[in-house]
Amino acid sequence: MEPDPAAARHTVTHCPVCQSTRLQDRFSVQGFGVMRCEDCGLMLTNPQPSDAELGRIYGEDYFLVENDAAGQRHVDTLKQGTADLYLDLLAKYASLPAGARLLEIGSGQGDFLVRAQARGMDVTGVEYSAHANGIAQGKLGGRGRLLVGEVGDVPVSDGPFDVVACSDVIEHVRDPAAFLERVHALLRPGGIVFVATPTQDSWSARLLGRRWMEFKPEHLWYFSTATLRSLLTQHGFADIVDHAGVKTLSFDYVAGHFARYPVQGITPITNFLRRIVPFGLRRRPLRVVASGMVLMGRREDAPSAAS
Ligand SMILES: [Zn+2]
Structure with missing residues (x-):
């Protein structure tokens, strides 16, 4: 192989869902190859951006949508609307006692936590942007707990949690299997995992093909209902349900x-x-099913032997 800047990129040799090595080139997006696992259909960016490239992509303004205060309030309203839709799905799935402990991974500016807190939950968020955490702290009025970092930075001794939620996160993590193992360890037996992520099964993915807006280098994995279900099952989750990911957008x-x-x-x-x-x-505000899905499952008392 010729030496080039891509050397710092991470080459994936086997599928994290089914372990297959039959990864086939499909097309490229912004100079990054998109491959498909011939055995389970998982799609992935491969080779994946280096840490330095991801650092540049997730610059200060990655989550900046609006520059002015009114625009920011508008975005908060939309995000809290989406949070309420997600929390409705959660409430339909399981009845949670008042004071149920919820951890959100990738809590951003705290809009999901704000709505969960309004429903009587005891909330914790972990978010790698200290800036976003500061904003979230203000919205939570000092109640709730916020950590700077990733899921691995939440001590297992801080658990167990009744719910661990993550929206638009699992497609960004280097190792989705290790991510789910950590989530499993943080939940009580019977506790609920809530995962929202783009899906290949969405109408937008089918309609737009390789022009799908979710194809971008920082999205390392493109799941479908089947591949995410499989990954959850392998990592000790049962009673899995899936929904179209409704969001509140304008x-x-x-x-x-x-x-x-x-x-x-x-x-x-x-x-x-x-x-x-x-x-x-x-x-x-409009309710829109665009590109996402929501899967929920429960931590089994005894993790399956699959991993
Ligand atoms: Zn596979």
């Missing part, structure tokens, strides 16, 4: 996303509509 939010991550054939349309649709309409 036209403005979606158009802003497509302005930032241009998609051929779509961005010109959203840019055009952004100029002609009245402001009030552009910011009206």
Whole structure:
């Protein structure tokens, strides 16, 4: 092999879901190959960005959607709307006692934790951005606990938790199997894992093919319902249910996303509509099933022997 800057990238040799080595090139996105496991259908970025490349991608403004205060409040409203939809799914899945302990991995600016707290839960968040954690702390009014770091930085002695939730996180982690093992260790037996992530089964993935907006280098894995179910089962979770990932979005939010991550054939349309649709309409919260799924499961008392 010729030496080149890609040497620092991580080459995946086998599928983290089914261990197959039959990973086949499909296409590339922003200079990164996208492969598909011929045995289970998991798709992955491969080779994967180096730590330095990920550091540049997750710069200060990675989560910055709006620059002004009104715009930020609008985004908070949408995110809390999505949190309520997710918490409704959780409540349908299991009845949780008041004061149930919930940990969110990748808690960002705390909107999910705010809504969970409003439902009487005792909340903890772990988030690698200290800046985002500061904002979350303010929203939680000093109640709830926030740690800076990743799931591995939450001491198992801080558990057990009744619920561990993560939204738009598992597709970013280097080792999704190790991630779920850690989640398992942090839950009480019977405790609930809640995972939201983009899915290949979504209408947007089917419609857009390789132009799907979720294909980006920092998304290391592209699950489907079947592959994520399989991974959860292998790592000691049972009673798994899946739902389409409903989010609360507005036209403005979606158009802003497509302005930032241009998609051929779509961005010109959203840019055009952004100029002609009245402001009030552009910011009206809408329930949208776009590209995601939600899976929930329970920690089995005895982890399966699969790993
Ligand atoms: Zn596979």
